[in-house]
Each structure stands twice: as structure tokens, then as C-alpha cells.
Amino acid sequence: MTTVMEQLQKQDPSLTTTGNGTVAVLFIHGFLDDQSVWDDVVSELAAADVQLLRLDLAGMGDRSGDEGPYSLERYADDVARVVGGLDRPVVIVAQSMGTLVAELVGVRHPDKVVGAVLLTPVPLAGTHLPEEAVGPFRQLGGNTEAQRGVRKYLGGGLNEFGLDKLTYIGDRIRPEVVTHLVDCWNEGIPDAPVESEFSSPVLIIRGEADPFATAELVSTAVSPRFRRVHEEVLSEAGHWPHVEQPRNVAGLIGRFLTDISEAPATAPGEANTQGWINAFASKSADDFGEAFHRDVVLEASVMRSPITGRENVKAVMSAASSIYESLEFTQQTVNGPRTYLEWHATAFGGLTIDGVTILTKDESGQIVSAAIHHRPLEAALRFSAELGKRIGKAMGESRFYSTE
Structure with a gap:
């Protein structure tokens, strides 16, 4: 052989x-x-x-x-x-x-x-x-x-x-x-x-x-x-x-x-956490998809209702990452199946956006749910409106805040 x-x-x-x-x-x-x-x-x-x-x-x-x-x-x-x-x-x-x-x-x-x-x-x-x-x-x-x-x-x-x-x-x-x-x-x-x-x-x-x-x-x-x-x-x-x-x-x-x-051994699913982080740099839908379970659920403060399914979540995350002008992950904490990522970003000509992402993984390390929280409110609403312009027709315009 x-x-x-x-x-x-x-x-x-x-x-x-x-x-x-x-x-x-x-x-x-x-x-x-x-x-x-x-x-x-x-x-x-x-x-x-x-x-x-x-x-x-x-x-x-x-x-x-x-x-x-x-x-x-x-x-x-x-x-x-x-x-x-x-x-x-x-x-x-x-x-x-x-x-x-x-x-x-x-x-x-x-x-x-x-x-x-x-x-x-x-x-x-x-x-x-x-x-x-x-x-x-x-x-x-x-x-x-x-x-x-x-x-x-x-x-x-x-x-x-x-x-x-x-x-x-x-x-x-x-x-x-x-x-x-x-x-x-x-x-x-x-x-x-x-x-x-x-x-x-x-x-x-x-x-x-x-x-x-x-x-x-x-x-x-x-x-x-x-x-x-x-x-x-x-x-x-x-x-x-x-x-x-x-x-x-x-x-x-x-x-x-x-x-x-x-060095401490790599925790189960840590590679998928890193894959999530790297995907923001590449802004590639496929790079996000490598970390996701088939039935992953995405919740976010910039959306009125969750998005489900790997392909849908890939599309949303790729579009969202392209809005950021810069994004830096500043803190990371793991508690059981959950990973908490704190981040700092800019968009719209230097507008500051801060937030926390919570990733939940299954026993194999795949991400089964992601919850993303943006602040302050003004930045979150503007981000939601821009995301709606880019993918609202595909994902449902009612999910996003509108400035009109």
C-alpha cells in the first residue's frame, strides 16, 4: 500500500x-x-x-x-x-x-x-x-x-x-x-x-x-x-x-x-475559532464556512431575527466583514463549549464599533451558533441599514433596520 x-x-x-x-x-x-x-x-x-x-x-x-x-x-x-x-x-x-x-x-x-x-x-x-x-x-x-x-x-x-x-x-x-x-x-x-x-x-x-x-x-x-x-x-x-x-x-x-x-494543548474547536478570526481578514464566505456546522444559527443585534444554515450564514458574514474598514480581536475567553471574543472595529469613514461575539461549538468543535453584539446603538443601526442594502433582498429586508 x-x-x-x-x-x-x-x-x-x-x-x-x-x-x-x-x-x-x-x-x-x-x-x-x-x-x-x-x-x-x-x-x-x-x-x-x-x-x-x-x-x-x-x-x-x-x-x-x-x-x-x-x-x-x-x-x-x-x-x-x-x-x-x-x-x-x-x-x-x-x-x-x-x-x-x-x-x-x-x-x-x-x-x-x-x-x-x-x-x-x-x-x-x-x-x-x-x-x-x-x-x-x-x-x-x-x-x-x-x-x-x-x-x-x-x-x-x-x-x-x-x-x-x-x-x-x-x-x-x-x-x-x-x-x-x-x-x-x-x-x-x-x-x-x-x-x-x-x-x-x-x-x-x-x-x-x-x-x-x-x-x-x-x-x-x-x-x-x-x-x-x-x-x-x-x-x-x-x-x-x-x-x-x-x-x-x-x-x-x-x-x-x-x-x-x-505550551498548553489546543482546546477542541480552537482551530475553528481561529478560522473565524482569519475569515474576517480574508472576507471570504468560504473561509467562514469551514468553521460552521451545517445547521448553524446566527443571531446579531443588527438583525431582527436569526439566520440559519451554513450557506446563509456564510453569505451574511462575508457581507458584514466587507463593511468593516478595520477589525481587531482584543480579548478571548473560553468557558466550556462557548468562546467569547471581544473586538474593536471601524467602518463608514472611521466610525468606531465595539462588540462581543459568542461562539458555541458542538463536541466536534464545529460552530453551531454565533451571537454578535454591536455597540453603540447609532453604529449598530447604521451597520444594520448597510447590511440590509447589500443582502436584504436575499435574506429578507424586514430583518434589517432601514433609514428610509
Whole structure:
């Protein structure tokens, strides 16, 4: 019988795995690299009770012959396919451009990805350097001498062996692919959220001598986006700390894994609560639907009567979330099957709306009822009227307050 791992490796022959622990650690390489950049870190972690997985992104490493498109979305699809096929919690370890992929995958699988280690990270929105700055990066493909020069400049702690290894890896990548890879990390994800939708713990590892992922870049455009983040700085390390100081990096990853394992276990249905929170960021009806029981009931202070059924509630929540200009969940409390979420939002050009949402779940963790309370009254009435304009014909205009 074919195992899940054999099926995954059939889909991506570059996927390699060692160990068989209770947690999977999946490594994602960065720009101009391949999975072999993690060799020394993986060796240091070999004795840990974890499953260690690596793969090459399309256009690099053993997949250097793969045709395009070469995009963050494609890379996230490939990695998400692996994560979805695993039968254990996953910690993603990624570097540079790979950190963008890691965040995208973590958002897609909040129930599976329990943590992320981001080395020398790039902002999800991209660096947006001017063309005169990124132009030389576009010309690196097929230019061994130029690649070595860039590696030496960015890798403050690279020795000659490390320089040789990284240059050899990068030299395998076709020039036309390199151009697209530069666009990946420079342009990033359009309309990237100010606050990351990934809510699990994040460890950021930065090289003190890295002139690219600098302290300023990380502190202003990366760290503040995550809710549960810790940063470590390695002295005398540059942009490739996993190659420059693999033992130190492995030690930090090992400590991070221990911290996660010692954290309180996830409560039943907690993933669906997080799915509800993430859905407000995506404003997607389908994302709301993943958390709902088929016969879910929605009550709200902005509606005169309840809405029942998964599809109806999905439509209402998607429309409601699109009215908010901003929404932040500020407090969360769990009491048996009920989760209480306190939130603060703005709409209608900055009008403040505060509220409390009560989610009730069944034994499987699916949401069977949701009660949403808005305040103050003026904001609630205006919200009700706007919601009626958007979905009143489909859901019944009498359910909503009218200004007419």
C-alpha cells in the first residue's frame, strides 16, 4: 500500500524526509538556493524527536528545469500540499524569500502549522526596492563571479566553503528564472495585511551583520505584524545564518520546538475559532464556512431575527466583514463549549464599533451558533441599514433596520 509520504514524493520527487517524530519540521529555502542549504542544520537536529522535511521550490535545485510561473502563490501551493498530507503538527522553518511562502502556508493551515521560524525574513508586502537597486540582482543568473560577490557581501560570516556551496547552488538556476525570483521578494503579496493572519508562535532569527534583512527592516515591517513573536540576533552572522552558524540556528530551533511542545494543548474547536478570526481578514464566505456546522444559527443585534444554515450564514458574514474598514480581536475567553471574543472595529469613514461575539461549538468543535453584539446603538443601526442594502433582498429586508 502506498503511504502518504510516498504519494507526496511522487508529486514532488525533490521532497526528502528523515526521522519520524511527533512533530514535522518543514524547511523552505530562499532566493537562489535549494534544500541543501539546510544540510548542516538538519544534521544538528537529527537526534531530535521530529520528522525533518525539505524540498526544492520550482526553478531551483533539482527542479531547476521546471517551467514557470515562478510565483509566491505557486510555491505556497506546493508547500501547502505537503503540509496538508502530513498527519502531525508542523513547524515551518524558512529563510529570506521562503519566509513569505511560510506565512502564506501557515494562514492556509492554521490547524496544522503550530509555529514558524523565520530566518532573515522579508516583509510579506515585499521590499519594493527601486529598479536601480534590484537590477543587479536580476543579472545574477549565469554570472558566477557576480553571485559570489553578492554572497560575500550579504553573508557576513560565510567562510570559503560556504561561499563555494552557495555559489554552486545559485549557478544551477537559469537566468530567466532569477529575474522572476527577484520579483517575488521585491513585489511581495499585493495588499498584504498590516497584521499577519498567522497567529501561531513565530521565532525570527536575524544575522547582526546582514545588510539586507536589517534590524530596521525587521523591526518595522516584519516583527510587528505577528501577535506572538520572539527575535534572536546572531552576532557575526549575515544573510545565511543557517549556513554560517548551523549549530546556533539548530539550537534556537530546538528550543523553539520545546517551547511549543510545553505550551498548553489546543482546546477542541480552537482551530475553528481561529478560522473565524482569519475569515474576517480574508472576507471570504468560504473561509467562514469551514468553521460552521451545517445547521448553524446566527443571531446579531443588527438583525431582527436569526439566520440559519451554513450557506446563509456564510453569505451574511462575508457581507458584514466587507463593511468593516478595520477589525481587531482584543480579548478571548473560553468557558466550556462557548468562546467569547471581544473586538474593536471601524467602518463608514472611521466610525468606531465595539462588540462581543459568542461562539458555541458542538463536541466536534464545529460552530453551531454565533451571537454578535454591536455597540453603540447609532453604529449598530447604521451597520444594520448597510447590511440590509447589500443582502436584504436575499435574506429578507424586514430583518434589517432601514433609514428610509
